[in-house]
Amino acid sequence: MKKLKNIPFDQLQVGDCDSLTRTLSEQDLILFAKVSGDTNPVHLDENFASSTMFKTRIAHGMWTASLISCALATKLPGPGGIYLGQELKFTRPVKIGDTVTVQLKIIEIDQEKKRATVSTEVINQNKKIVVKGKAEIMPATESITVDEYTLPEINL
Amino acid sequence: MKKLKNIPFDQLQVGDCDSLTRTLSEQDLILFAKVSGDTNPVHLDENFASSTMFKTRIAHGMWTASLISCALATKLPGPGGIYLGQELKFTRPVKIGDTVTVQLKIIEIDQEKKRATVSTEVINQNKKIVVKGKAEIMPATESITVDEYTLPEINL
Numbered sequence: 580m581k582k583l584k585n586i587p588f589d590q591l592q593v594g595d596c597d598s599l600t601r602t603l604s605e606q607d608l609i610l611f612a613k614v615s616g617d618t619n620p621v622h623l624d625e626n627f628a629s630s631t632m633f634k635t636r637i638a639h640g641m642w643t644a645s646l647i648s649c650a651l652a653t654k655l656p657g658p659g660g661i662y663l664g665q666e667l668k669f670t671r672p673v674k675i676g677d678t679v680t681v682q683l684k685i686i687e688i689d690q691e692k693k694r695a696t697v698s699t700e701v702i703n704q705n706k707k708i709v710v711k712g713k714a715e716i717m718p719a720t721e722s723i724t725v726d727e728y729t730l731p732e733i734n735l
Numbered sequence: 736m737k738k739l740k741n742i743p744f745d746q747l748q749v750g751d752c753d754s755l756t757r758t759l760s761e762q763d764l765i766l767f768a769k770v771s772g773d774t775n776p777v778h779l780d781e782n783f784a785s786s787t788m789f790k791t792r793i794a795h796g797m798w799t800a801s802l803i804s805c806a807l808a809t810k811l812p813g814p815g816g817i818y819l820g821q822e823l824k825f826t827r828p829v830k831i832g833d834t835v836t837v838q839l840k841i842i843e844i845d846q847e848k849k850r851a852t853v854s855t856e857v858i859n860q861n862k863k864i865v866v867k868g869k870a871e872i873m874p875a876t877e878s879i880t881v882d883e884y885t886l887p888e889i890n891l
Contacts, residue, residue: 726783
């Protein structure tokens with residue numbers, strides 16, 4: 580079983596980086612619409628979406644943001660951290676087949692409050708920024724290793 | 736078929752409000768883990784989660800944020816708007832069975848840039864704030880009515 584390991588607070592350093600890459604599928608659009616309730620046709624109906632300024636279906640901005648959350652929770656600082664806040668600026672659309680990479684970098688550590696500020700930038704396959712912003716995290720103080728949960732198959 | 740209607744930019748006023756209510760299900764946790772890739776057991780494994788400070792499985796913070804995005808895209812200002820940015824502070828956990836309400840309120844309108852700032856607060860069934868923050872939107876300038884997309888059944 581795949582393990583998730585964290586970096587405890589006292590081992591984190593300004594400049595620490597990690598990343599996560601994912602390609603948007605049609606299934607992602609459908610699942611995100613289901614779980615968020617946002618059934619706006621710009622995300623789901625190719626015929627409708629082709630009439631918009633985007634010319635095709637685009638991801639919900641919060642799908643891309645959810646990848647930031649995933650990278651923080653599974654990679655840097657990893658499990659056991661408390662997600663305190665996130666600033667997001669959505670700068671470009673993400674389309675089916677686009678490959679986006681979340682780039683995390685620790686930019687500030689508050690030793691007193693035991694919190695870290697993480698730069699959270701998401702770029703596409705053309706190295707253009709699609710989301711930028713930063714996260715506030717309270718990393719776990721102890722070392723944590725957990726089993727990644729195995730999800731059931733999802734059939735549409 | 737259910738229709739989604741927007742409020743065009745020139746009809747929006749500071750103080751306009753809308754809301755959206757949803758109850759967290761176990762399926763939401765699984766779907767959000769799938770679509771975000773965040774399979775941290777604190778969201779999925781009741782046995783593991785019972786050993787954490789939360790005592791039970793909790794929603795991914797970005798699930799709650801996705802409801803804000805849904806409320807903006809389907810209610811205020813509704814379809815056709817461009818989501819420019821979102822600030823989020825995660826203040827309390829959301830557990831299975833919790834009923835959360837997204838409260839939107841227009842707090843600023845920039846006539847020159849044709850943008851609106853929306854206060855985005857999410858409360859639980861005990862009227863405690865679980866997420867607070869604000870959104871930046873560029874609402875559509877014209878009136879838009881679209882058919883809400885009908886999603887396929889999802890089987891776990």
